Amino acid sequence: MNPETSQERGTPVGRRVFLGTLALGAVGVAAGPHLQRGVEAFLGGAAELDPSGLTGLLPNGGGFRYYTVTSSVPHKDEHTYRLTVDGLVDRPGSYTLADLRAMPQTRLVRDVQCVTGWRVPGTPFEGVSLSHLLDAAGVHPSAGAVHFTCFDGAYTESLTLEQARRADVLVALRMQDKDIGHAHGGPVRLYVAPMYFYKSAKWLSGITVTEEVRPGYWEKRGYDVDAWVGRSNGRDDEPTA
Structure with a gap:
């Protein structure tokens, strides 16, 4: 290592x-x-x-606060950031920030719901549809899930392939109408609008197409793998979408 x-x-x-x-x-x-x-x-x-x-x-008067599950996270910028797409694909790739910014951008405005109970209404996110990157890579017929890794070295997440192809799942570059800063998981993070916010992995560095779902960081510690807002983790919150 x-x-x-x-x-x-x-x-x-x-x-x-x-x-x-x-x-x-x-x-x-x-x-x-x-x-x-x-x-x-x-x-x-x-x-x-x-x-x-x-x-x-912890949530505050400004809406929500950010966190990390490690003691430190390296900073990445337009010169050092890379997003890899690999696994069960025909065309593995590596993307810079410039590459991602040049792709078609999607803007979503949804509530952000934390599994711990706080919610931030009407939060804009912008970025590349995850399905766009999957189509560019050419997903194998044997694939059934997508696994995400982060450059903090610890956090992981997964979605089924069907979930990953939803129109409201983004590789996000902007949040609250500005570039995503480091503390909020920038320069690139995952955004899964209809699920609790722990599914929206920060500091995104890798997208790996796999056969089956691999439970992520918090799921290994007791949270639900399918994290639909209001329909998981024993909570009945109003849906965010």
């Missing part, structure tokens, strides 16, 4: 720690704006000293 990659990867965190951290933010949201502002001030300071990145996961 490349030692630099090993250092960048950091240490993944467990679901219990993840949910326990969320409880603090939930208290602030439920108790009202004054306490919430106090929680946010605390989290802002704690984030400076938090190697796990979990303090960034």
